[in-house]
Amino acid sequence: MEAVILAAGKSTRMRSKTSKIFHSICGKPMIFYVVNALKSYKIHIVSNQSSKETLQEMFPNAKVHVQKEQKGTADALKSAIDYIEDDEFVVVNGDMPLIDRDDIEAARALMKLNNLDAVILTAVLDNPKGYGRIVRKDNCIEIVEEKNADEETKKIKEINSGIYLFKTKKAKEALPKIEENQLTGEYYLTDIISFLDSVDTMVVDFENILGVNTRKQLQEARKIIQRRIIDRFExxxxxxxxxxxxxxxxxxxxxxxxxxxxxxxxxxxxxxxxxxxxxxxxxxxxxxxxxxxxxxxxxxxxxxxxxxxxxxxxxxxxxxxxxxxxxxxxxxxxxxxxxxxxxxxxxxxxxxxxxxxxxxxxxxxxxxxxxxxxxxxxxxxxxxxxxxxxxxxxxxxxxxxxxxxxxxxxxxxxxxxxxxxISRTPQVNKPGWVKKYRKAMEKKLKEDKKS
CATH class of the missing domain: 2.160.10.10 (Hexapeptide repeat proteins)
Structure with missing residues (x-):
C-alpha cells in the first residue's frame, strides 16, 4: 500500500513563521511522527514550494510533490495521485502526529473483506462540535461540515478524522469529478464520497486522530506523545x-x-x-x-x-x-x-x-x-x-x-x-594600624561637618 501525506497548508491558525508540520514535539518535527507511523508504506508528501526542499532532505525515501496553489485537499491529492501505482492507498494529514498504523491496517482489512471503494476513519465524541459529521442515509454515507449542518445533523456524534483509504482505480476515476466550492474556490476531498459506490467507516480512538491546528492542540499532542515515549521505559x-x-x-x-x-x-x-x-x-x-x-x-x-x-x-x-x-x-x-x-x-x-x-x-x-x-x-x-x-x-x-x-x-x-x-605578595601585619585609621577618619568627618 502507498500513503499520501497532505502537508501543503498555510498553517494560518498557528500564527507562526514556521509551518506547523515543522513545529517540534519531543525533539522531532510534527510530520516526523506521521511519516514514522507510515514508514512501511511507499510515502508521497504533498508540499508547498517553500517546504519541498526541507521535506525531501528530511525524508529522502519519500516522494515529495508540490501543490502549486493551496486550493483544497482534493486539489492536493491531484498533485500526487498520478504517481500512485499500488491497488490501495491511504490519505493522512501532515498535522496528525498521533496516528496509529494498526488503525490503518484494520481499515485496510475491512476494505478488502467487504470489497469497498473506500474506508473513512472516524471517532465518536460526546462533544463533536467543530468536526464534520458522518451522515448515513439510504445506505449511503455523507460528510457534512459543522458550518453546513442543521440542528439534527449536529447531534450526530460520529466525526470525520480526515484519514481515508481508497481503492486506487476508484479514486482516480472519482477525483476529477469533484467540483470547485463556490464560496471558497477550493476542492474538498470529502466530496469524493458521493462519487464512490461502496464506502464504510471504521471507528478508532479519538486520541489517535487528533489534528494540530492551534498552539493548544500542539500542547495536547505533545502531552500524549510524551506519555507514549515514557511508557516505553518499563x-x-x-x-x-x-x-x-x-x-x-x-x-x-x-x-x-x-x-x-x-x-x-x-x-x-x-x-x-x-x-x-x-x-x-x-x-x-x-x-x-x-x-x-x-x-x-x-x-x-x-x-x-x-x-x-x-x-x-x-x-x-x-x-x-x-x-x-x-x-x-x-x-x-x-x-x-x-x-x-x-x-x-x-x-x-x-x-x-x-x-x-x-x-x-x-x-x-x-x-x-x-x-x-x-x-x-x-x-x-x-x-x-x-x-x-x-x-x-x-x-x-x-x-x-x-x-x-x-x-x-x-x-x-x-x-x-x-x-x-607558589606566587603570593608577602604578608605584612601592622599592629595597631586600625585604631590609628579609625581615629584619623573620625577627625576628617568632624572637619567635613564644620565646613
Whole structure:
C-alpha cells in the first residue's frame, strides 16, 4: 500500500513563521511522527514550494510533490495521485502526529473483506462540535461540515478524522469529478464520497486522530506523545512522569530513577542505575552507569563515566569528558575538558580547554585562563596534582604529576613533577594600624561637618 501525506497548508491558525508540520514535539518535527507511523508504506508528501526542499532532505525515501496553489485537499491529492501505482492507498494529514498504523491496517482489512471503494476513519465524541459529521442515509454515507449542518445533523456524534483509504482505480476515476466550492474556490476531498459506490467507516480512538491546528492542540499532542515515549521505559522509575520531559531519541537503562522537571533532550543516552535529580537538563550526552546527577545541573554534548557525581548546579558544556568516579560539584563549569579517574572539582571552578589527570584535587575558585583575546589555549594537569583554592592557571601551561599548587597562586609557567608552585605578595601585619585609621577618619568627618 502507498500513503499520501497532505502537508501543503498555510498553517494560518498557528500564527507562526514556521509551518506547523515543522513545529517540534519531543525533539522531532510534527510530520516526523506521521511519516514514522507510515514508514512501511511507499510515502508521497504533498508540499508547498517553500517546504519541498526541507521535506525531501528530511525524508529522502519519500516522494515529495508540490501543490502549486493551496486550493483544497482534493486539489492536493491531484498533485500526487498520478504517481500512485499500488491497488490501495491511504490519505493522512501532515498535522496528525498521533496516528496509529494498526488503525490503518484494520481499515485496510475491512476494505478488502467487504470489497469497498473506500474506508473513512472516524471517532465518536460526546462533544463533536467543530468536526464534520458522518451522515448515513439510504445506505449511503455523507460528510457534512459543522458550518453546513442543521440542528439534527449536529447531534450526530460520529466525526470525520480526515484519514481515508481508497481503492486506487476508484479514486482516480472519482477525483476529477469533484467540483470547485463556490464560496471558497477550493476542492474538498470529502466530496469524493458521493462519487464512490461502496464506502464504510471504521471507528478508532479519538486520541489517535487528533489534528494540530492551534498552539493548544500542539500542547495536547505533545502531552500524549510524551506519555507514549515514557511508557516505553518499563524498567525506569519516573517519580512524576507528568512533569518529566524525554525526547523521542533518548535511551535510558534499567533501574535508573528520574525525578520531576528533568529534561532529556536530543540523542542522550542514560546508563543503568543512574539517579537524575530535579531540574537537570541533559542534551545529546552519554551518561554511563551508576551516575548521580544532583539538582539543576546542565550537561551538553558531553560524556560522563561510570559512578560520577555531578552537581548540584553544575554546568558541563560541550566536549566535556569525565572518566570514572569523577566529582564535579556545585557551581563548577567545564568546557572541552577531559578529566581523569577519581578527580574532584567540588565547587566554584571553571575548567575550560583542559586535560586533567587522575586523582587530582581542584580547589575552590580555580580557573583555567584559556582565552588570550585571540585564541583558546590548553591547560594540561598530570596525575595526583593538588591545586589549592583560588588558583589561576594561565594557559598555555602544563603542571606535571604530583605537583602542588599553593592557594592563591597564579601559574604562568610550567610546573615540574613533585614541585611546589607558589606566587603570593608577602604578608605584612601592622599592629595597631586600625585604631590609628579609625581615629584619623573620625577627625576628617568632624572637619567635613564644620565646613
Amino acid at each position: 524498567y525506569v522509575t519516573f517519580v512524576d512522569s507528568d512533569n518529566t520531559y524525554v525526547n523521542y531519541d533518548v535511551e535510558i537503562g534499567e533501574d535508573t530513577i528520574i525525578y520531576p522537571n528533568v529534561h532529556l533532550r536530543g540523542k542522550t543516552k542514560i546508563g543503568k542505575g543512574c539517579i537524575i535529580e530535579n531540574g537537570s537538563v541533559i542534551e545529546n550526552s552519554v551518561i554511563k552507569d551508576n551516575v548521580h546527577i544532583k539538582p539543576y545541573s546542565v550537561i551538553e554534548e558531553s560524556i560522563i563515566g561510570d559512578c560520577c557525581e555531578i552537581g548540584p548546579f553544575a554546568h558541563l558544556r560541550p566536549f566535556s569528558e569525565l572518566d570514572k568516579y569523577v566529582r564535579i560539584g556545585n557551581f563548577v563549569e567545564t568546557k572541552k575538558a577531559r578529566i581523569g579517574k577519581g578527580t574532584k572539582a567540588s565547587h566554584l571552578t571553571y575548567l575550560g580547554d583542559a586535560e586533567i589527570g587522575e586523582d587530582v584535587n581542584v580547589g575552590c575558585g580555580t580557573i583555567t585562563c584559556n582565552y588570550d583575546g585571540y585564541r583558546k589555549n590548553q591547560t594540561i594537569i598530570g596525575d595526583r596534582v593538588f591545586i589549592g583554592s583560588d588558583v589561576q592557571l594561565v594557559a598555555p601551561v602544563k603542571v606535571e604529576h604530583d605537583a602542588l599548587i599553593a592557594a592563591g597562586t597564579t601559574v604562568t609557567k610550567d610546573v615540574e613533577a613533585f614541585s611546589l608552585a
